[in-house]
Amino acid sequence: MATGPLSTRVAALCAEVAPRLTPQSRSAVVDLRQRLGEPLRVAIAGRLKAGKSTLVNALIGRRVAPTQVGECTRLVTQFRYGTSDRVDVVRRDGNRVSLPLDSNGMIPQKIGVPRAEVSYIDVTLSSERLRDLTVVDTPGLSSTNEQISASSKDFLLGDTGSSDEAQGLLSDDIDADSAGALTGAEAIVYVFTQSVRQDDVEALEAFRTMSARLSSNPINSLGLFNKVDKLVGTGDPWPVAGPLATSQAEVLRRQVSDVVPLVGLLAETTESGRLTAADCEALRQISGMSAIDRQVLTASVDLFVNRDCPVSKQERERLLVLLDLYGIRFSLSALEAEPDLPTNELSRRLFLASGFPRVRQVLDRAFRWRSDAIKAGWALTGLEQIASRAENLRDRELLRDTVERLLAEPEYHQLRLLDVVQQVTTGAVELPDQMEQELTRLALSEDPQSILAMPGAGAAELERAALEAATRWRRFAVAGATPSQARVAHVAHRGFHLLSQRVRHRPTGPHPAGRPRVTGGY
Known part of the structure; x- marks a missing residue:
């Protein structure tokens, strides 16, 4: 990369x-x-059975990470790009034991090395998705009665050090020096289900406290509200999931940049291309049943598997593994309306129904687009x-x-902006909401129109607005601000002044390729 x-x-x-x-x-x-020359490293964190490995598979575009709790899911597993598929069990002494993928193309559940001797699992895959992003599946954070997995701790924190308070949240009972060869993630996706609990907030706060200043903070951390299809009975979960995700984002506003709802199983199935024409045909047969029979059949997992149906029990069990009841009901509705719907179109609609397009968009905006600044x-x-x-x-x-x-150097003012916006978004420095939003746009956007909230404005207007913003922040810094607010305001003042210069000398609008430029400006 x-x-x-x-x-x-x-x-x-x-x-x-x-x-x-x-x-x-x-x-x-x-x-x-x-x-610095390696791809951005994103760690997937969350409690057991939150759907972390399912998300990893969706991100990679292949079902390779085991999704059932087992030997491998208790170890840090790194997925990175390689010219061929390879699984290496990395021992704590640095030696490696190579394994083939199993018959299903997944990491084998039995690795043949005592867990106490394993540092982490290193998986290289010829997936284009991994060329500029290394994904790390961390062991699940434990239940309410336990603490954060030390394996996750070691990978996420690396050598960054920690506070005594944050260390108190951690337990050393699981692989205390797991992943010792790794040096931590530069960004974190935190996966949770149902609703945010206090220990979720504490876990994220621990990661933020103990990691590098630009690694685990609201700027480079994302909350993923998974399994939203479980929120309601047989209806559409999205009218509930959207507002709930918004409220969860407010709860976690000092820990993550955003909270995105997701049906992870549908994302994994569609992104890895697992839905076959035979699966679609089985769904088509079920859609031909009477409305009342379909309603009863899909009322519960037990009824779907065991009730009389023109589709075999084995095929129905596979459909549950691929889609669960929400995906099955969605598919049946689509096929009832359009009986000749082809497999690729059904898969596309399921992909949209999963919520994963927004997840990818947010990840691109939050991580990939800012990877240069994050890594620097x-x-x-x-x-x-x-x-x-x-x-x-x-x-x-x-x-x-x-x-x-x-x-x-002027080019590095963006890092100062990222540093101060972290202080503000984590609550270390309090600012009025409008000023916090303006500072965040300045630090995280490349588009002057977006930064200044002036869509469609020309260069002259933007330059004038940037200078006015610089003056406003300067005035705030010298009159009315606390010492910590004044330090933030001086950085913002210079950022808007440099933005005005950039607008004067360069075309407005985002980079033609859709990716922000990180150049001499702010």
């Missing part, structure tokens, strides 16, 4: 400073520089941490000087 301009610049300075450091600090900087910010945090751990005074001064030089 080609790195962006910000992370490329960090990598260049790492290469420049590394030869001047002592061996221990040099090794850490070289490792950090290598990591992560790397700067890493350099600061290496400096703080360095025993050699000269190493500390060299590394801190490197970070300061980077942040002094």
Whole structure:
């Protein structure tokens, strides 16, 4: 994956400073520089049976992660791009044991290595989806009576350190040094079902507290409200799921950037192409039954499997595995209205009914589009941490000087913006809602019209509005702001001033390819 301009610049300075450091600090900087060239790493977190592995399969576009609780689901599993499919069990001593995928193309449930000896499972797949995104399936957070899995902790936190308060949320009873070879995720998707509980909030807060400043925070964390088809009986869940997701987003506003509802099973089935013509034909036969017979048949799982029906019990069991009752009812309604509906069209409609298109859109906006800034910010945090751990005074001064030089460059003002918007969105610095929203748009959007909430405005209008915003933030900084608010306001002031310069010299609107540019501006 080609790195962006910000992370490329960090990598260049790492290469420049590394030869001047002592061996221990040099090794850490070289490792950090290598990591900058890798795809963005997103960890999927959540409690047991929340549907994390189902989401992983949908993201990859293949059903390869086991979805039933077993040996593999209790270990950190990394999915990354490779020219061939390969499963490596990575031992804690660094040695690897290679395994083939099973007959269904999935990670085998039995890995042949004692769990106590396993660090993590490394899976390479020839999936184009993984070229610019590495997905990590973490062990489920435990039940109400237990604590966060240490395997998840080790991967998500890496070497970033932690507070005593956050560490108190963790238990060391599960693979205490699992995933020790990994250095943590740069973004997190937190999967939950039904409604957010207090321990969900505490878990997300623990991840945010213990991870790097640009890793686990509302900017780079997403809440996924999964299994929304379970919210209602036999009706359409979406009229309930939408408002409920909105209310959950408000509960988690200091932990995640957004909450997106999803029917994960339908996403997995359609994205991995598992619905066959034979499946569609079986559904077509059921749709030909009388309305009352269909209603009774789909009233419960037990009735669907055991009641008399022109479709075999084995075929119906497969349909439940693929679609569950909501997907089956949706399909029957579609086929009743259009008996000749082809398989690919039914699959497309199921895909839309899953809610996954919005999940992909939000992930692209929240993670992929900002991957350059996320990785550059992560790397700067890493350099600061290496400096703080360095025993050699000269190493500390060299590394801190490197970070300061980077942040002094105009291009890196975006990282300062991301830093202060994190402080605001996590509640560390309080701002009026309107100012918080304006600051968030400035930090996370590339489109001047979107930042300034002026769709269709021309360059002259946008430049004038950006200068007015800069003046407004400057006025706030010097009159009425607390010291912490003033620091945020000064960063916002400069950001809007740089935005005005960019509008004056460059075309307005988003990048033609739909991906934001990260260039000298803000």
